[in-house]
Structures are given as C-alpha cells and as structure tokens.
Amino acid sequence: MAFIPQGNSDAAAPRVPGANRLLTKVEMRISCKNLMDKDIGSKSDPLVVVMVYEQMSKKWKEVDRTERIKNSLNPTFTKGITVDYHFEEVQKVKFGVYDIDNNTKDLRDDDFLGGAECTLGQLVSAKKSTKPLLLRSGKPAKKGTIIIDTEEVAENNDVLVLSFRASSLDKKDVMGKSDPFLEFYKQGSTPEDWHKVHQTEVIKNTLNPVWKPAEVSVRNLCNGDYDKKLKIMCFDHDEGSANDLIGEFYTSARQLMESGSRQVEWDCINPKKKAKKKNYKTSGKVFLTNCDVKRHYTFLDYILGGCQINFTVGIDFTGSNGDPLDPSSLHFISDAAPNEYTQAIVGVGEVIQDYDSDKLFPALGFGAKIPPNNEISHEFAINFNASNPFCSGVPGVVAAYQACLRQITLWGPTNVAPIINHVAKFASEALNQNKASQYFILLLLTDGVLTDMYETRDAIVRASHLPMSIIIVGVGSADFGDMRMLDGDDGILRSPNGEPAARDIVQFVPFRDFKGTSPYLLTKAVLAEVPQQVETFFNQKNLLPLTMQPAAQS
Secondary structure, eight states, rough: OOOOOOOOTTTSOOOTTTTOOOOOEEEEEEEEESSOOOOOSSSSOOOEEEEEEEEEEEEEEEEOOOOOOSSOOSBBBOOEEEEEOOOTTTOEEEEEEEESSSSOOGGGGGGEEEEEEEHHHHHHHOOOOEEEOTTTTTSSEEEEEEEEEEEOOOOOOOOEEEEEESSOOOOOSSSOOOOEEEEEEOOOTTTOOOOEEOOOOOOOSSOOOOOOOOOEEEHHHEEEEEEEEEEEEEEEEETTTOOOEEEEEEEEEEHHHHHTTOOOOEEEEEEEHHHHHTOOOSSOOOEEEEEEEEOOOOOOHHHTTOOOOEEEEEEOGGGOOOOTSSSSSSTTOOOOSSHHHHHHHHHHHHGGGOOSOOEEEEEEEEEEETTTTTEESSSSEESSTTTTOOOEHHHHHHHHHHHHTTEEEEEEOOOEEEHHHHHHHHHHHHHHHTTEEEEEEEEEEOOOOOOOOOHHHHHHHHHHHEEEEEEEEOSOOOOOOOHHHSSSGGGGOTTTTBBOOOOOEEEEGGGGGTTTTHHHHHHHHEEEEEEHHHHHHHTTTTOGGGGGGHHHHO
C-alpha cells in the first residue's frame, strides 16, 4: 500500500521556499481572457510562449509553450510551465500569446495577440498575477489579459493510475446519446480559480462510459497538498462548438488514493439544472473503480541505477553538400574553423559521452559512393569497418569523419530510414532483456529534404516503441519543412498507414538558428527533451532502475 501523508500537523510552521534544496522550481498555470479574434468564421486558436532572459547571452530564450486551444478567446491551458527559480537573481520572464494557424513551430506566420513582461520574483510573490496584453510596440493591445498562477513545485514523483466509469448520464445529443469525457481541475490560489490538469479520452455515443485508466502525477494533481480541493467535470464532446456540461463533483487526492481497489461513487451534478429544477437530483453517477499509486522514476534514477546511453552518429554525404574541396561546401575542412557537421558532432557528443562507460561510438554515413567498388550506400561505417564501426570518443568520430571524406564520392539520394532501422535493431535487442539497462540516441546530421520520407515516418513510428531517441540537426540553408513534421512537438507523427507514434522521440534543430552563438546553446536545444524521453519510456514499460530491481531489493 502506498504511503499517504496525513494532515499537516506543522501547518503553522513557515517554510522558506528553496531552503535546504539545491534548486527550487516553480510552476506557472496560465489562462487568458477576452483575447482578440483573428479568425474569420471562427475564433482564435491561442497558444502561449514563455521566454526567460539569459544574462550570459543577453538574449531571450524560449523555455516552453502551452498547448494550443482551438476556437477560444478565454482559454485555460492544461499544460503548466515549469522554470528554475533563483531568489538571488532578477529573472525576467516574457509571455507571448499567438493565434496559431498552422502546424509548424515557427511563429512568424502566426498572429501575435499580445504579450506581457515581468520578473519571476513578481510572479512568485503575487502568486496570482493578471496583466494586460501589450503589442510589440509596447502599446496596449486592443483587448486581452493574461493570468498567471504561480506556485513552488513539490518534490513528488508519484503517479495515480485512476480508473473511472459512469452510468445514467444525461443525453445531450439530438441524434444520439452523449460523447462523454472527464476533465480534472485543481484549485488555484483562490477558491474561484481552477486549473485543468488532465483530460480523458472521449467515449462516443454512450450514457455509460468506461474510460481507459488515466495516469496523473501527484505533482500536477495537487502539488503535494493531498487535501487540495479537486473538481472533476463531465462533458459531452461537440465537434466544432462548445462542449456541453453534463455535471461535476468534488474530491481530493487523499480521497482518491484512500479508495484503493474499493469503488467510490459521486453524484454528477449540473449546477444550472439544480438551480432551475426543484425536483432535480443528478445528471448521472461517476465511479472510481480503482486507484493505484506508482512511483515515477526520473532520468537521474535510471542513470544512477546503471542505465547506459548509447550514442550513434549518422552523417549525410549526399552531393547537395557540395564538393568537400570547395570552401563553400558544408563538408569543407578548414584549419580556421570547424564546419557545421563537426561542430554538431562535438557539441552533442561531449555531453552524451559522460553517460557511456566505454566511450565507443558507432559512426555511420549515408548517400555516398564508397570504396572499394564505388557503390552507393545509405548505411556504411565511416571507418569502413562494418564489423567494428566504433570510434574512440568524440575525437575519434571527428577523425573518422574527416578521413572518410577523402575516400568517398558524395552522391545521393538522401535516405535516412536505413540508419534509423540500424540503431532500432540494437534498441530492440536491449528491450528484449526487459531491463532499464540501455537507451540509444541517434544523432542524424543532414543538409536537405529527405527522399525516403515514407520509409522514415514508418521507421520512426516503429522506433517510438523502443528505448531510443533521434536528434536531427539540419545543416546549411535548405528547406527543412519535412524535418519539422517528424518532430512530434506540433502533433502526433503517424506512419504512412496511419499508425500513431507511441511517443515523441524526435528533436529537430536547424543549425543556422545557432550560428554565431555559443555551442552550449545548440547542445542545450537538441538535448533538452532527452531526459524526459528516457524516463517516459522506462516508466511506461514499468521498468525499474537497475538498482531497484526486485532481486536487488530482496
């Protein structure tokens, strides 16, 4: 049985935020009111981008962004934004609200609805801040405000696995029954504030739905306050219009956790119906049939437990890179400065090598004619030793890359699926061991449009089920629209036959965005999602860190 903290007997004892801790994190829950309407025939589809000002680089850097909410001028965003908080620093924070009209991460094509700027200290001290939106010129926007509710993040990695069903719900559809789903809200800094933290799937055409078990972290649900009030709302989903409220009820994380395998039920009450109808009783019943509490292990739990990160490099040797002997070539080797390929290999490799005990990295090439028969290959060892493609450390990869250029002929086309499948084969073998012992990272460096997009999508979707991540760095000035589609940040990637990726495993970054900046910024951008991808995979597979395996525990 999971340990459930009892009521706070030391409630009167003040606690200094961040005391006795190496780092304090705060979470911002964001909503907007009365936004400008930029869409014709519908309403705006808002999203909020959060940026912090980096003192070292003297530039604004995007920290994260909320999800996009379609067709709403008063959005309440489910995704909380977490940032590091340092009491001793003046940390500038900027919020940008955009009407998103496409599926790319590039905001230049989207309508700017307004922004706000303040310090993190102001947000922390106020807890709840409401700010008018300003245009880029600094003048007030025509309308709109942004509301930020800020609280310290509790150190709790537990996840609740909640199984809900309902019965006898109100019929909301004229031509059918209802399409019910649940939304979970936690109370904010005031009794009137509610922040959505989770939403179940929609069950079509039923008044007696059974939802899939929902995994909700305790941190998101109540931030460690097990008695914090929770509101669960049941809606009928309507495509293209506002969802209809069926009813709602209130509970707490403590009540959910204490139920265990014992079924608990609530009356689903519609406040408007209750106010209007004297004989109104309920709009149905909602049941919690089971609540399991499981530990969510972190990236460091797995690394400290002995998980090895395996690093593989895949390099584009297609003709579009230009003749390596020409100074304008992306593969030109100069004593004056390393080319973009070399910079990316060194920047990413020097971080990842610390998590690999033997420091031996396979390095593969594609799109070239290779010796001895001058045949086109889309998967070859750049040291030309197929049985031992490993290079000793990052310097070994760079040396093999430069030596390879003198022996091959750049050719084409740009096919990357063979290298993805190559690494996936080893990741699959590791997964068969049923241990959190190995995770694979493939760094793909390419200069242009993929010619095997169909096969690449299929390879990535299959790899999403394996302990594997793919980092794509686009070098040069080509159109990287296809690469952005592979990055799951803008929606779920699907294979050509429609199968969705099990999780987002691709991070794409164009090198040109970081020209003239510190190599640290490129490395940080391409590796930012890896820890979360590692911990998400092993937790979803219910694989414990090696040092916490049942045999070790006994």
